[in-house]
Amino acid sequence: MAAYEPKNPGYRAAAIAMFDGQPAMHTLGIVIVRLAPGEAELAMLHSPALTQQNGFVHAGIITAGLDNACGVAAFTLMPREADILTVEFKTTLLAPARGERFVFKAEVVKPGRTLTFCEARAFAEHEGKVTLIAAMTGTLMAMLPRVAASQAPAPIPA
Amino acid sequence: MAAYEPKNPGYRAAAIAMFDGQPAMHTLGIVIVRLAPGEAELAMLHSPALTQQNGFVHAGIITAGLDNACGVAAFTLMPREADILTVEFKTTLLAPARGERFVFKAEVVKPGRTLTFCEARAFAEHEGKVTLIAAMTGTLMAMLPRVAASQAPAPIPA
Amino acid sequence: MAAYEPKNPGYRAAAIAMFDGQPAMHTLGIVIVRLAPGEAELAMLHSPALTQQNGFVHAGIITAGLDNACGVAAFTLMPREADILTVEFKTTLLAPARGERFVFKAEVVKPGRTLTFCEARAFAEHEGKVTLIAAMTGTLMAMLPRVAASQAPAPIPA
Amino acid sequence: MAAYEPKNPGYRAAAIAMFDGQPAMHTLGIVIVRLAPGEAELAMLHSPALTQQNGFVHAGIITAGLDNACGVAAFTLMPREADILTVEFKTTLLAPARGERFVFKAEVVKPGRTLTFCEARAFAEHEGKVTLIAAMTGTLMAMLPRVAASQAPAPIPA
Numbered sequence: 061m062a063a064y065e066p067k068n069p070g071y072r073a074a075a076i077a078m079f080d081g082q083p084a085m086h087t088l089g090i091v092i093v094r095l096a097p098g099e100a101e102l103a104m105l106h107s108p109a110l111t112q113q114n115g116f117v118h119a120g121i122i123t124a125g126l127d128n129a130c131g132v133a134a135f136t137l138m139p140r141e142a143d144i145l146t147v148e149f150k151t152t153l154l155a156p157a158r159g160e161r162f163v164f165k166a167e168v169v170k171p172g173r174t175l176t177f178c179e180a181r182a183f184a185e186h187e188g189k190v191t192l193i194a195a196m197t198g199t200l201m202a203m204l205p206r207v208a209a210s211q212a213p214a215p216i217p218a
Numbered sequence: 219m220a221a222y223e224p225k226n227p228g229y230r231a232a233a234i235a236m237f238d239g240q241p242a243m244h245t246l247g248i249v250i251v252r253l254a255p256g257e258a259e260l261a262m263l264h265s266p267a268l269t270q271q272n273g274f275v276h277a278g279i280i281t282a283g284l285d286n287a288c289g290v291a292a293f294t295l296m297p298r299e300a301d302i303l304t305v306e307f308k309t310t311l312l313a314p315a316r317g318e319r320f321v322f323k324a325e326v327v328k329p330g331r332t333l334t335f336c337e338a339r340a341f342a343e344h345e346g347k348v349t350l351i352a353a354m355t356g357t358l359m360a361m362l363p364r365v366a367a368s369q370a371p372a373p374i375p376a
Numbered sequence: 377m378a379a380y381e382p383k384n385p386g387y388r389a390a391a392i393a394m395f396d397g398q399p400a401m402h403t404l405g406i407v408i409v410r411l412a413p414g415e416a417e418l419a420m421l422h423s424p425a426l427t428q429q430n431g432f433v434h435a436g437i438i439t440a441g442l443d444n445a446c447g448v449a450a451f452t453l454m455p456r457e458a459d460i461l462t463v464e465f466k467t468t469l470l471a472p473a474r475g476e477r478f479v480f481k482a483e484v485v486k487p488g489r490t491l492t493f494c495e496a497r498a499f500a501e502h503e504g505k506v507t508l509i510a511a512m513t514g515t516l517m518a519m520l521p522r523v524a525a526s527q528a529p530a531p532i533p534a
Numbered sequence: 535m536a537a538y539e540p541k542n543p544g545y546r547a548a549a550i551a552m553f554d555g556q557p558a559m560h561t562l563g564i565v566i567v568r569l570a571p572g573e574a575e576l577a578m579l580h581s582p583a584l585t586q587q588n589g590f591v592h593a594g595i596i597t598a599g600l601d602n603a604c605g606v607a608a609f610t611l612m613p614r615e616a617d618i619l620t621v622e623f624k625t626t627l628l629a630p631a632r633g634e635r636f637v638f639k640a641e642v643v644k645p646g647r648t649l650t651f652c653e654a655r656a657f658a659e660h661e662g663k664v665t666l667i668a669a670m671t672g673t674l675m676a677m678l679p680r681v682a683a684s685q686a687p688a689p690i691p692a
Contacts, residue, residue, distance in 0.1 A: 081271035084279060113239035119304050120285050121242060124278020146277050147491060148515060150308035150466060150624045152651050152671060154644045169669065170628045174490065175463060175517075177626055177669070195643065195651065197626060197671055199464060199515065201491075305649060306673060308466045308624060310493055310513060312486045327511065328470045332648065333621060333675070335468055335511070353485065353493070355468060355513055357622060357673065359649075397587035400595060429555035435620050436598020437558060443594050462593050466624035 064098035064171065068140040071097065075135050078144070079128070090125050090164075092132065098168035100132035106160050117157035119194075122164075122182050126151060126196040129166035130178035134200040137171045142202040147175065149198030157193050159184030166196075176200045222256035222326065226298040229255065233293050236302070237286070248283050248322075250290065256326035258290035264318050275315035277352075280322075280340050284309060284354040287324035288336035292358040295329045300360040305333070307356030315351050317342030324354075334358045380414035380487065384456040387413065391451050394460070395444070406441050406480075408448065414484035416448035422476050433473035435510075438480075438498050442467060442512040445482035446494035450516040453487045458518040463491065465514030473509050475500030482512075492516045538572035538645065542614040545571065549609050552618070553602070564599050564638075566606065572642035574606035580634050591631035593668075596638075596656050600625060600670040603640035604652035608674040611645045616676040621649065623672030631667050633658030640670075650674045 068074055072095055079085060079092055088110065094101035102125055112118045127149055135144050166180035182194040226232055230253055237243060237250055246268065252259035260283055270276045285307055293302050324338035340352040384390055388411055395401060395408055404426065410417035418441055428434045443465055451460050482496035498510040542548055546569055553559060553566055562584065568575035576599055586592045601623055609618050640654035656668040 078271055082269070082276065083266055084268045084270055084276035087267040088278075108241055109245040110242045111240070112242055113236055114301075118240065118242035118282060118286075119307075120246075120278060120282020123281045123285075123309075124276060127278050127281070128276075143272075146311050148308060148310040148464065149277075150306060150671065151281075152306040152673065153304050154651055170666065177628055179669075192644065195653075195671065197624065197669065199626065306622065308513065310515065312493055328508065335470060337511075350486065353495075353513065355466065355511065357468065394587055398585070398592065399582055400584045400586055400592035403583040404594075424557055425561040426558045427556070428558055429552055430617075434556065434558035434598060434602075435623075436562075436594060436601050439597045439601070439625075440592060440594020443597070444592075459588075462627050464624060464626040465593075466622060467597075468622040469620050 064137055064168065066097045066136055067138065070140065071136045074140065075132050078135055079132055084124065085128060088121060088124060090128065095132070095136065097136050098133055098171065100129045100136070100166050102129045102132070102164040104162045106162070114156070117162065119151065119153055122157050122162070122194050123151045123196070125162065125164040126166070126180045126182055126194060127198065129164040129180045130196065130198045131200060133166040133168050133178055134176040137168055137176065138202045139204070141205050145201050145203060147199040147201050149196050151194055151196045153194050155191050155193045157184055159186035161185040174202060176202070222295055222329065224255045224294055225296065228298065229294045232298065233290050236293055237290055242282065243286060246279060246282060248286065253290070253294065255294050256291055256329065258287045258294070258324050260287045260290070260322040262320045264320070272314070275320065277309065277311055280315050280320070280352050281309045281354070283320065283322040284324070284338045284340055284352060285356065287322040287338045288354065288356045289358060291324040291326050292334040292336055295326055295334065296360045297362070299363050303359050303361060305357040305359050307354050309352055309354045311352050313349050313351045315342055317344035319343040332360060334360070380453055380484065382413045382452055383454065386456065387452045390456065391448050394451055395448055400440065401444060404437060404440060406444065411448070411452065413452050414449055414487065416445045416452070416482050418445045418448070418480040420478045422478070430472070433478065435467065435469055438473050438478070438510050439467045439512070441478065441480040442482070442496045442498055442510060443514065445480040445496045446512065446514045447516060449482040449484050449494055450492040453484055453492065454518045455520070457521050461517050461519060463515040463517050465512050467510055467512045469510050471507050471509045473500055475502035477501040490518060492518070538611055538642065540571040540610055541612065544614065545610045548614065549574070549606050552609055553606055556602070558598065559602060562595060562598060564602065569606070569610065571610050572607055572645065574603045574610070574640050576603045576606070576638040578636045580636070588630070591636065593625065593627050596631050596636070596668050597625045597670070599636065599638035600640070600654045600656055600668060601672065603638040603654045604670065604672045605674060607640040607642050608650040608652055611642055611650065612676045613678070615679050619675050619677060621673040621675050623670050625668055625670045627668050629665050629667045631658055633660035635659040648676060650676070
């Protein structure tokens with residue numbers, strides 16, 4: 061993969077602060093385990109509170125981890141003053157989310173001034189084995205202060 | 219939309235049981251508010267524990283609601299003995315998830331013996347106004363007992 | 377659906393000119409059959425030259441029609457000076473593309489200054505019956521002249 | 535990537551025959567340039583007949599190449615008697631399709647008895663430079679003769 065040059069020399073602190081500002085990540089028990097320009101790795105321990113009817117972690121929770129991994133990876137390449145939002149993502153579920161621990165790895169495939177394209181994969185660690193359980197591709201958008209108002213999604217006409 | 223004929227006369231009880239068997243839904247505070255053959259509507263009250271850095275509900279949580287709405291809608295049309303799993307979904311985020319209450323409406327667009335295609339929309343209720351905040355399309359798969367083992371995703375070759 | 381107010385009073389002529397400027401549409405035999413603010417309908421006659429191994433029209437060709445329907449629908453709501461590009465789309469194939477004629481209907485679900493979200497459906501007309509054969513959701517981007525250079529996708533770092 | 539073991543020893547001839555049976559590929563000038571178990575690479579020369587309003591190759595044509603690369607890659611791992619169909623794909627357009635030649639590389643990420651998940655990338659070769667222009671993820675389905683009828687998408691209820 062390309063080695064990216066971050067525009068914000070304080071990208072690590074900025075990405076960690078953005079992540080730590082998300083109560084949902086605390087609630088789900090998701091933490092950052094690795095950061096590099098254009099890359100992020102998050103992890104989460106299994107919790108029975110987050111499972112679906114077969115005892116596997118719910119696809120929406122796995123998606124929350126993948127989406128945030130993409131967001132953090134994209135954010136590391138954005139200018140200091142940017143805020144970030146997710147435009148869209150697609151998640152494909154490849155195997156049941158069965159395991160003691162889950163890892164979400166994202167990397168930026170194509171950074172851009174406005175839009176950034178990321179790919180991410182989720183892995184389950186179960187009894188010493190690592191299994192690919194889901195894949196995401198997503199588009200993230202940088203919101204810059206001076207254009208933030210005008211770039212914001214327009215209200216839907218009544 | 220088409221009026222679908224459920225294969226399982228007990229589809230309501232079956233869908234509710236499947237939904238209630240998901241601890242993640244209890245944790246997120248998501249409940250069923252309407253059910254019909256090929257249709258489902260879920261709702262969730264705002265919780266600060268589920269927000270991201272700007273105070274809006276996290277995209278992954280919104281996705282969990284949309285995915286489950288699709289799953290319940292698809293499940294209403296499956297035979298009694300089927301289990302269900304999500305193959306993939308795409309979520310597009312259209313506006314910030316700001317509100318006191320969120321509603322997830324899904325409908326089956328194309329049912330199939332193996333695969334079912336669903337569409338879902340998420341709405342935020344904020345100070346008396348309803349706003350479309352996200353849209354999903356997804357593919358769900360029926361797992362039938364006699365073929366469950368062979369249909370299960372194959373392990374990835376080492 | 378919402379009734380949209382076009383920003384460009386000459387939106388019809390502009391959309392037709394943009395469409396007619398695409399040699400690929402001539403090659404595939406796709407034409408505009410209806411236009412309204414935020415809506416577009418295209419049509420294509422069956423051609424054996426565009427089929428796959430079972431005699432059905434190729435999914436990529438169906439996608440070209442859907443993508444262009446989305447592009448034209450989104451373009452009708454953009455300002456006069458804007459150019460348009462597709463950010464991403466997802467196509468779900470719901471039934472074989474078997475028929476004498478194919479119709480692609482798109483509508484804008486959420487217009488925005490920078491990004492517009494569209495949905496589209498493809499139908500096959502076969503022996504007097506109309507069948508839904510594919511569904512698309514897509515994100516389109518307005519490129520405005522003054523920011524065109526800076527908004528352009530950045531080159532991938534070597 | 536994993537080294538996959540094809541179930542069909544004649545996978546090369548089968549994949550080439552499936553590809554050659556598609557008139558759309560001849561029309562678009564797309565050819566196979568490399569085949570391996572779970573992998574495929576296709577190529578296409580630029581043609582003015584396939585461009586959009588800015589002279590770049592149309593996103594639908596690029597998608598046709600990517601979709602077929604996924605189809606061929608997935609088909610190499612299917613049993614001899616299987617037919618294949620595309621369930622869904624998402625294409626993200628990353629840079630204008632400007633070049634003399636285009637290459638579509640796909641690989642199977644997760645094979646399965648019924649569903650196979652693939653990733654593909656499109657590259658433009660322009661004045662000696664290679665640029666990533668698009669990325670696809672897609673789900674392909676194996677249709678086995680004995681279940682072909684019952685697995686076929688059900689007609690949409692009237």
